Amino acid sequence: MRSVAIIPARGGSRGIPRKNVALLDGKPLVVHTIEAALDAEMVDAVVVTTDDPEIAQVAEKAGSWVIERPRDISGDTASSESALTHALDQILIEHGVDPEITVFLQCTSPLTSSEDIDETVAALIDEGADCALAVSPSHQFMWSRTAAGSGVGINHDERVRQRRQDRDEQFVETGAVYAMKTAGFRLAGHRFFGRIAMHVMPRERVWEIDDPSDLVVARALLEHRRIERTRTLIGFQPSALVLDFDGVFTPNTVIVFQDGTEAVQCNRGDGAGLSRMRKAGVPMLVLSAEVNPVVAARCQKLKIECIQGIEDKRPVLLKWLRQRKLNPAHAIYIGNDMPDIPCMQAVGCGVAVADAQPEVLDAADIVLRTRGGQGAIRELVDLITETAREQKEASR
Numbered sequence: 001m002r003s004v005a006i007i008p009a010r011g012g013s014r015g016i017p018r019k020n021v022a023l024l025d026g027k028p029l030v031v032h033t034i035e036a037a038l039d040a041e042m043v044d045a046v047v048v049t050t051d052d053p054e055i056a057q058v059a060e061k062a063g064s065w066v067i068e069r070p071r072d073i074s075g076d077t078a079s080s081e082s083a084l085t086h087a088l089d090q091i092l093i094e095h096g097v098d099p100e101i102t103v104f105l106q107c108t109s110p111l112t113s114s115e116d117i118d119e120t121v122a123a124l125i126d127e128g129a130d131c132a133l134a135v136s137p138s139h140q141f142m143w144s145r146t147a148a149g150s151g152v153g154i155n156h157d158e159r160v161r162q163r164r165q166d167r168d169e170q171f172v173e174t175g176a177v178y179a180m181k182t183a184g185f186r187l188a189g190h191r192f193f194g195r196i197a198m199h200v201m202p203r204e205r206v207w208e209i210d211d212p213s214d215l216v217v218a219r220a221l222l223e224h225r226r227i228e229r230t231r232t233l234i235g236f237q238p239s240a241l242v243l244d245f246d247g248v249f250t251p252n253t254v255i256v257f258q259d260g261t262e263a264v265q266c267n268r269g270d271g272a273g274l275s276r277m278r279k280a281g282v283p284m285l286v287l288s289a290e291v292n293p294v295v296a297a298r299c300q301k302l303k304i305e306c307i308q309g310i311e312d313k314r315p316v317l318l319k320w321l322r323q324r325k326l327n328p329a330h331a332i333y334i335g336n337d338m339p340d341i342p343c344m345q346a347v348g349c350g351v352a353v354a355d356a357q358p359e360v361l362d363a364a365d366i367v368l369r370t371r372g373g374q375g376a377i378r379e380l381v382d383l384i385t386e387t388a389r390e391q392k393e394a395s396r
Helices: 029-039 054-062 080-094 116-128 180-190 214-232 267-277 294-302 312-323 338-346 358-363 375-396
Strands: 003-008 043-048 063-068 101-107 131-137 144-145 151-152 171-181 196-200 241-244 282-290 305-306 331-333 350-352
Touching: 003 029, 003 144, 003 338, 029 043, 029 054, 029 101, 029 116, 029 338, 043 054, 043 080, 054 063, 063 080, 080 101, 080 180, 101 180, 116 131, 116 171, 116 196, 131 350, 144 282, 171 180, 180 312, 214 375, 267 282, 267 375, 282 294, 282 338, 294 305, 294 312, 331 338, 331 375, 338 350, 350 358
Parallel strands: 003 043, 003 101, 043 063, 131 196, 241 282, 241 331, 282 305, 331 350
Antiparallel strands: 101 171, 131 171, 144 151
């Protein structure tokens, strides 16, 4: 095994109680870093070293190895290097692994991507360096105080106000990713030694969580990333929009009257959104396993074609697309439950509502922020129309 990523995650935190398991965008903070590391091609195994049972449980569930971190190197004054050294020793004992490269990741940097991890390791290897770190461009004028309390420029002459383009290139350490040759790290006892390489991270992926206000900014940046990724995935004129019914049009519940008849609750905003799709000329189909006539009644009112009572949806979906000469690669399917997965995989963009089954969330290209029956369809329509508008403006 060539490389192991180690993520130190203590249970204690002064700024934010239980920070490393605080929820951010629906998942514990430490899980963001674990998932990025698992997706990195240059990382062979992911390890979380922690003194906290809850963090250990969360990390193991997310797919990481877990090393129990001793109390004497888990306090505020303990260095990250001590946690890394202990983890490397335990990895060798417990897994028989002595990696050539140690990747040190901070779980307080949730915007870090697998690309940032791969590029930092690649910089180490390609430049023949001993260690590497992720940095971000900085154009700030840094100041300090003299012993007398007077301000003094650190990286500039305060008497000369240089333009950005006239200043030497400078970088700030992001604190997100470090990579080291393991043997050299053990010898030096520090993350920086010998020749140091750098990977420049985009500024939109650089943010460290220290206090509650940092979580607010991180949520906004993650939402921006989600929207941009979504627009990339639906960056085509949809050939068709195909929808499941229960759990998409509805909150996946049913109202049963005394006489045994059933009723469902739908969202008017979804209906308004689908009306926009119809006016834009996008072919639409509701494909449902439900046999209740309420499905057909709702579709008739919305003027959407409906095929219901279908258990194996994929063949029906592909036949419907083929008969209308619609390109499956440009079709969108939105669902919430296991039978929807084959349909999501048969089209260019599979979409899941926020409260879909976990397996469906994993299979989806896009996971909406909204739950089924509460405006999820409207959210998707808004994303489609906004993307189309931006593309039209860009082509002018």
